[in-house]
Amino acid sequence: MGKHLEVTIDKDSGFCFGVVYAIDMAEEILEDEGYLYCLGDIVHNDEEVARLKAKGLRIINHDVLPTLQNEKVLIRAHGEAPETYRIALENNITLIDASCPVVLKLQNRIKTSFDDQEKILIFGKHGHAEVIGLQGQTNNEALVFQDITELDHVDLPASFTLYSQTTKSVDKFYAIKNELISRGYTVKANDTICRQVSNRYEDLGDFAKQYDKIVFVSGKKSSNGKVLYDVCKAANPNSYFISETQELEGLTFLAGERIGICGATSTPMWLMKEVKAALEQL
Known part of the structure; x- marks a missing residue:
């Protein structure tokens, strides 16, 4: 017999529109051209970065940019300094600008x-x-x-x-x-x-209070993830921070518990769904 946990994903969690926009743009070009350079991690989530790398995304840092010629390079939602645009112009690099509005x-x-x-x-x-x-x-x-x-x-x-x-x-x-x-x-x-982010700070506390335990899914590098996790923890002391499904193994869940899953603005919905499926297997 399983423990039959009752698991709910927070409908407001997951990518903010800036990240959705950047990833959609990247996927479109990857489909057409098979590869695309991206300046820095497209999103602060290793699992999502790995998924896109498998499709041909090539993450580069700022040192590499001046060595490229006649290529396409994606600017992620975080935006870039004027220097990046200047280098691109000099090197005939086409910038795919997915900077968040x-x-x-x-x-x-x-x-x-x-x-x-x-x-x-x-x-x-x-x-x-x-x-x-x-x-x-x-x-x-x-x-x-x-x-x-x-x-x-x-x-x-x-x-x-x-x-x-x-x-x-x-x-x-x-x-x-x-x-x-x-x-x-x-x-x-x-x-x-950003009000989409700040509203999440407010709503997340309300979400966290409704469950016996909270599993917060986020990349370790996400600063937004750290803040949102603190919001969960303050609202519900039984909140756990994980970055991947395997990390559930160290946690204890009791039969019949109600579990809420939520995440950062950089956490993909597919990852939260994977965590939900894993919890339902327990």
Whole structure:
């Protein structure tokens, strides 16, 4: 007799539209041409990257770009710095630009601020693909910080414009803005956080509370995954983070338990379905 777990996948989990758009674009070209270069991991999920590599996707890093000539290269949803476009132009590389529109809008705003000679602070993860693209709009002069404590011993200008990586928490962004204002700075804040992502932060807690246990499926590299997992864990202490089906083996499930499955904006639905099938086999 199996344990007959009752397993439900969160209908709002899975790829955000920016990732869907990038992957659709890649698959279309792979079908036609058999291979395609992609600058950086197309999505922060090893299982999905492996699936696309098997179809001919060739992941390259920025060092390789200048060595290519007359090729097609995909820019993923995270976006790129101006330098990438410049190199492509010089090397007759066709860029397949799948930058997310939310990111592009933010890049434009930052560039306008920079051109207007505003001092710019960006709340975001150091070294994150999107953040590198944003900093590139400011000739790398913008100050990036991922925690407000990093600003404690920094000599900041009296007034500046505050931006945020699109996948950060809205609450945290406004808390940082208010804290900086209370420290006496003049802060012009531009909230360009993606609502598809921030709504997920809110809805996920509600989802997590409805089940005995939560299995959160995400790549280890996904910063959005880390944040969303914390939301689950806060709402339901019996939440487990896994990246692949095999990791279920270390977990204990009891007969008749209700299990909720959810994931990051970079978690493919096929992977969550695989996890569901594996749980139903127990």
